[in-house]
Amino acid sequence: MSEVPGFPELGAADEAHDPDDKIRKKTVKKGGGFQSMNLNYNVLKGITKRGYKQPTPIQRKTIPLILEGRDVVAMARTGSGKTAAFLIPLFEKLKLRSAKAGARALILSPTRELALQTLKFIKELGRFMGLKSAVILGGDSMDDQFSAIHGNPDIIVATPGRFLHVCIEMELKLNSIEYVVLDEADRLFEMGLGEQLIEIVQRLPDTRQTVLFSATLPKVLVEFAKAGLGDPVLIRLDVESKLPSELQCWYFTVRPEEKLAGLLALLKSHIDSNQQTIVFAATKHHVEYLHMVLDHVGISNTYIYSNLDPSARKINAAKFSTGKVKILIVTDVAARGIDIPQLENVINYNFPAKAKLFVHRVGRCARAGRSGTAYSLVSPDEFAYLLDLHLFLGRPLSIATPGNKNGIVGRIPQSLVEEQQSSLITLHENHSDLVSMRKVSENGYEQYLRSRPVASTDSNRRVKELPLITCSIHSIFSSLPEASEDERENLLDRLKNYRPHGTIFEICGKNKSQEYLTMKEKRALHKDKINAHKELVEKRKMELESLNVGTDSKLPNSNTEEINDAFKTVVAPKKRKMDELYKNNKKRKLKDENYIPYAPTDQHTEEGLAVNNFQKEAINAQLDLVGDSAETLKMHKQLKVWDRKKKKMVVAPDARVGKIKTESGQWIPATYKSNRYAQWKEKTKVEHDEEDDEETPTQKGPPQNKRYTHWAKHNDKVKLKQKKSEIKTTDQIVKARLVAEKKRLRQKRGKNKGRKSRKK
Template sequence: MGKKNDDIDLPGFPSLDSGGGGDGDTQSKSTGKSKKSGGFQSMGLSFGVIKGITKRGYKIPTPIQRKTIPLILEGRDVVAMAKTGSGKTACFLIPMFEKLKCREPTKGARALILSPTRELAVQTYKFIKELGRFMDLKTILVLGGDSMDSQFSAIHTCPDIIVATPGRFLHLCVEMDLKLNSIEYVVFDEADRLFEMGFGEQLNETLHRLPAARQTVLFSATLPKLLVNFARAGLNDPILLRLDVESKLPDGLMLKFLYCRPDERYTALIVLLKYVIPQDSQTVVFAGTQHHVELICYILTKCGISNTAVYSSLDPTARKINTAKFVNKKVSVLTVTDVAARGIDIPSLDYVVNLHFPGKPKLFVHRVGRCARAGRTGTAYSIFSTDDAAHVLDLHLFLNRQFNINDNKTVGIAPQDLLEEEHLTVTDVKKSHDIAGVLRTSENAYKKYLSSRPVASTESNARIKKIKFYSCKPLDDFLSVNTFLQDPKDSGGEKNEKSKAELASEERKMQEEKHDLLVKMRNFKPSTTIFELNRHQKSVPFTIMKEKRSKHTEVIEKYRNKMEEIDNEEANKQLEADEKEEAEEADADEIESAFNDIVAPKKRKNLEDLYKNKKKKKKVNAKDSENYIPYQSADKHTEDGLAINSFERQAMNAEFSVIDRDSNTDYRPKPGMKKWDRIKKKMVSVQDPRAGKIRTESGAWIPASFKTGRYSDWKEKSKIEEQLQRENGSDDDGFKPLSHDQRYPVGRHARHNAKVAAKKRVGGGDSELRHPEQIVKARMRLEFIKKRNADNAIRKAENRKRSMRKNQRVKQKKGGKK
């Protein structure tokens, strides 16, 4: 298969040819025989894994699953890249279950899954519980923001699988001095997002702590060149697998762009949610910052649209509650920041709305990839203004699509009457005193958002000046909405059906005429100036302008003609091309072959004509397609869209120094040294880069907050270390670890025998000495019982209140009847 234009050249990585979407046979390298492509049964999985897959409802593997799972089962390190919604999570969970098989509490954690966000980690944890319900494996969840004491207790239960975010996991590794020698299987989920969020140091430090004889799997929707070095350092002879890279977006996803003025952004959102998007459908609205999320929620609530919000600084419990509300269809709109652009899978999501346009095309792909997943259909609306027009062009270059403002199926505006109707309500909401602070904060946050957003390419900025967005036509969705709104209630079915079709055509004609009239009014420029309004009065300005106009009439006419030519040039390009094709002139050879005798006057060849011919010949030079080296690479727009750090941003942060700081590790700035801070616009003192940091085993410097001493305090409270010392002292050298059957007996007689054996082993029936795992398990059981009792008490109180309200209603009804 030949190399595509947008493929990334990755030397040293064996690439697996994806063919036509993965429907062909999967070939195994160990046996050399091709397995027939069918269900999961053909992959040689164990009974428990197959049963969990069947109960989950999966029958046929997706193309990425069909290609990836056999390679991971062979023990290969895999770098897999596929579009969103293609089933990447099951690709690394099914081989993990097959590799671990059963629980081994004495060995320690054997699988590690790192996710960039809390939501994605929780979703992976739930998926493990559903898919591995028939596997005897223990999984724990390690998230930032949760209680560290409970995480210490969870790690002491010797789990088999750890699902974690990189920052908190490294914090626990440093705090507890964890030895990760038992890890056999490591997964980096959404690896490019891990680097974008600044987890590069944590990932590299975690890699140094992992054993060399591990299997590493890296999954992502996009794979920029920056991750290649990380993959080479952390993976052993990896194989690269790319499927559906050139499409970038799901097949069932429709993209629509709505242009509006900057002050009508929120009004356009309300018009979309009220008149275009059905009320019973689920919609995710992406905002630029968390301050905008609060403002949007307030505006939607005042407009009567049920909504909720999720953003990074929100309390973790509140984030879970709000997400559950939206998933269970208690509300119809979920307003989020980019924290939800990755990993959240909402099965019934129908629409995505980008209120603030993202700065990178890759972020746009992940935003709109939340809908139209797993073969479903969906629509993504993007509201953009003059600030976002250049980024919209960059997106179309990245997606290799044409951007045509005359195509009102994809690009258009909202009808002016709807905007004016809703604009009054939005302005009334903004003027209320309740959100004065939120409105002011959101305006300042939008300025910061624009300044921190990556700059669009120079090509798009130059091209956007030539596009006249005011000539955009209303979207087709709004035309159909207006037709049904203005449909009269006629009596009679046939007349009503006929009137609907007629009204639809009339509405379209009326909208087109109205649009053309507005465009003409926009283009209208009066021939006279403001000084010539009072023509009857012989004023000094009028006489001066009259004299000036008589002198410069020729210049004014030339300028107007030139502007008209520029305006009509783009519109007439296609017509000129058609005319050239129709009235193509015949060559001299064809004329000579058709006519034997030609009578024509001989033309004299002047020097000027010869010079013009030479110029024309120089311009029409043939380009050798094989040996021609272009100035820009063929996949430039793809690389710019997938890049994590642009060259401009790296150049801004670069500084010239005589000292090589990378090689000289003992470098420390002298006291009193200063440097220029471009943000504060002044000289600031240079701080020691090692101040407030500690050195790890690998030699890297990490913040000192990773080692706070919480673990030692927890050990003193839990008495685990003393219990372990007592047990080791009582058994001396003859201590033997308990087997799985002795620790977890099955049956009433086996449990009784295990208690008797434990009393004999401890000596004299003293039941105070217990294994550390038993202590932690008993403590977690007590915490669970307390929490369950508290939940039951709350539930009983709510039921009591509900029954009291019901009794009051019954009494009121009886009193009314009497």
């Protein structure tokens, strides 16, 4: 037997034939591989075939706890192997196929792409387990999903909205569920699926085991864990490094009208055409516009957004994942959980307004130890969000200046931008469809700006002090010829920084004129202030060369008291020794003992991870005074509101109209309960077949307590003929056609006889 690297032992089945059994056991315990977890042989075989050699830190921490039967909330950065961390214990718990038990495992995912990817992992890792899996997604045929659930799958992978719809439609009992996974749990709540999740959890048995996997830990998730999980264990890994160390982030300052030219300059001049690249845009209109422009330019690409047809989304994603197309343009629908092998680059065409969203966008690359690069095009209205991001990450923000050529924030050479801009102008002049699509994307961006959250006040203030507009050319373009570009940049800088020594009254006026003398007196009066301002400007220039916009304090994702209240056991990485950092800071430590800051230490992290902002919700809240008598309550029911469409006051609609109350007391839309399942059963005769299987042929002949006369027999035969299947055999179809042809000829002959008799 050939030994696989990292797998010195394949399983218990090989131990009987291995003479060096004791030696191998020692090496396994020392290495801490998958074999030390006492996994099933078929599970280990699937892991080996998949190519996994050593467990990642999150897998090493979570798998033993899940196998013990504990509820787990695991938090780790994207690309750290979270999918395998909950699938391996799933296979170990289910072990064999059970056709009559019903579904025993449920995996909930926020998007259809992530659900399909999880299903693919299940088939690859569990290829030797013989387990049956089904996927329930919105946009697919419900009839196929009804038949899939009737096939008693062991594992169900679903999106919460459609799964709840199917549960209510079929009146599905989930008593057999043993293992529940909420993948990307924070995203599930952020997408507004909290009500569906609570309703699904209410239907699950109390003896279930629940596992939550998430990249971040907002407060709403902590509250859900306290309410829905029993004594959960929190596993926090890689909390300090929110982005992987293998990921390089570059930022380019561009004017809004030149952003598309900057994107083309990156794709044509810097990024290799053989590398896979994802471009994130703000709206679906931007996605379509960029797709059309890249097609006209000659760059092969594909696109995905939420309103796209599910089959088209699947086809476009397959084109990109298989490497037929190297560029994928998407909205934030693809920003979470999707693992695309060999993805090298991510481009933020529109900079995200939330730091958390940036982390998940760029988390598509640099996964599982691979390297990657994230490029961001930042316009002046997005500078404050860039500062918010680095406050959230706790990283320094270095700007490329003449004294600091290696800054991460810089400009694209103007010659490249102007070259692409001129080609775009020519392109739009020759294609009217591009002009109309550009107008649509501009209108869509205006709507997007209305819903975009505002950056922090501190970042808006500090942006004015930073030389982001006047920064130098980015270091990644250092290979380009610099002579002409440097000469041009120096000339532009001199023009921007030029200040005349006197005003127009002093330069053009006579020495003894009243205007000249007045300006001289005014200048002499404010001479000290002018000199102080010049010194301040020079001092700022010196400070900007060693600019650090990071924060020294640690930024945990949730408050420590809340986490300790929710989780008794917290598994976290070992703390580093901080003695050296605090040696020279003793005085400041004593000074800050009795100091209460205006903002908490986790302010920026909480703003980045927040799903609901209390301040914004409080502004929109209304206080309605309700009476305590029957008359005032009746008047309150007849309260009228202004209808913008009808242009008049109408009776306020009841909030519960069009909703139904479920078994758990939740009010959900009535559209969840339709008659589609009953129609499907009637069409497929599933219920009739089940009854036939259950019946035993004990009674033969006439039924008891019933008059079985000749006409009764005749009526039963007629009913049996009516109940026969509508599918006809080949002979029946041929016979029916012959009868129909004879009938047609007979009718034709009758018509001809009638015409002859009329003529006579």
